Amino acid sequence: xxxxxxxxxxxxxxxxxxxxxxxxxxxxxxxxxxxxxxxxxxxxxxxxxxxxxxxxxxxxxxxxxxxxxxxxxxxxxxxxxxxxxxxxxxxxxxxxxxxxxxxxxxxxxxxxxxxxxxxxxxxxxxxxxxxxxxxxxxxxxxxxxxxxxxxxxxxxxxxxxxxxxxxxxxxxxxxxx
Amino acid sequence: xxxxxxxxxxxxxxxxxxxxxxxxxxxxxxxxxxxxxxxxxxxxxxxxxxxxxxxxxxxxxxxxxxxxxxxxxxxxxxxxxxxxxxxxxxxxxxxxxxxxxxxxxxxxxxxxxxxxxxxxxx
Numbered sequence: 001x002x003x004x005x006x007x008x009x010x011x012x013x014x015x016x017x018x019x020x021x022x023x024x025x026x027x028x029x030x031x032x033x034x035x036x037x038x039x040x041x042x043x044x045x046x047x048x049x050x051x052x053x054x055x056x057x058x059x060x061x062x063x064x065x066x067x068x069x070x071x072x073x074x075x076x077x078x079x080x081x082x083x084x085x086x087x088x089x090x091x092x093x094x095x096x097x098x099x100x101x102x103x104x105x106x107x108x109x110x111x112x113x114x115x116x117x118x119x120x121x122x123x124x125x126x127x128x129x130x131x132x133x134x135x136x137x138x139x140x141x142x143x144x145x146x147x148x149x150x151x152x153x154x155x156x157x158x159x160x161x162x163x164x165x166x167x168x169x170x171x172x173x174x175x176x177x
Numbered sequence: 178x179x180x181x182x183x184x185x186x187x188x189x190x191x192x193x194x195x196x197x198x199x200x201x202x203x204x205x206x207x208x209x210x211x212x213x214x215x216x217x218x219x220x221x222x223x224x225x226x227x228x229x230x231x232x233x234x235x236x237x238x239x240x241x242x243x244x245x246x247x248x249x250x251x252x253x254x255x256x257x258x259x260x261x262x263x264x265x266x267x268x269x270x271x272x273x274x275x276x277x278x279x280x281x282x283x284x285x286x287x288x289x290x291x292x293x294x295x296x297x298x299x
Contacts, residue, residue: 057277058273058277058278058279059272059276059277059278060275060276060277062276071276074276075275075276096275098274098275099274100273100274105274106273106274106275106277107275108275108277143273143277143279167279167280167282167285168279168280168285169277169279169280
């Protein structure tokens, strides 16, 4: 995919770097930290196996153990940036940057249904962008289904701007540096 | 079945071609391949035609090849409806680095406008 997208002129932020502990709006102690393959892989697989298929978007997350494993291999591979939101020992949220250029990356974020609407998404996003900037990413983009107003507002809140609203999916971009 | 495959040179349209031709080899469907001007790929129509011919020859399938000028989505739908095709076949979109499926603009137009059934190949 070529980088022909329009990015905001000014960088957004500042964003915090992980780990970032926080109490969510339900009073749960949540920590967003960098993904560690050894420690977090199983918890992440369990999270995606429990994920409500109705919350899938544009084909991800995939369903079924094997497809989930393949997909996780590719989005946690070399050059990617991943953070997880944990509650006790469970992964309840995950956000990822997958590079498609030297300093550009595509973003996606997932929060388990029972943990949505509690401020965790904002926290995950901000911490991911902090980690992304620390890793040297300057530009980040995403696509979102155009009827998904809650997601679009969340992205706007942290500084994403619409860059292509003509297609089936809304495209949004942010500058980190 | 009388099938109309639209191809503009994107990777997903090439996959759709290969799958449709394989299937036609088994079913004997009457296949027409319409080469479109996809503004997203700017692929050379002659190169696409050569590619199509190779895929057809390899599979031993005969198909009519046509070129459609102008707006790809509307030309394809118009042809399908005018000449009473049973089905339009198109590539089902590109996949982003993240694995998200992104539907192309031709597929979007055809899905929303065609009165003929549409198959998106994944």
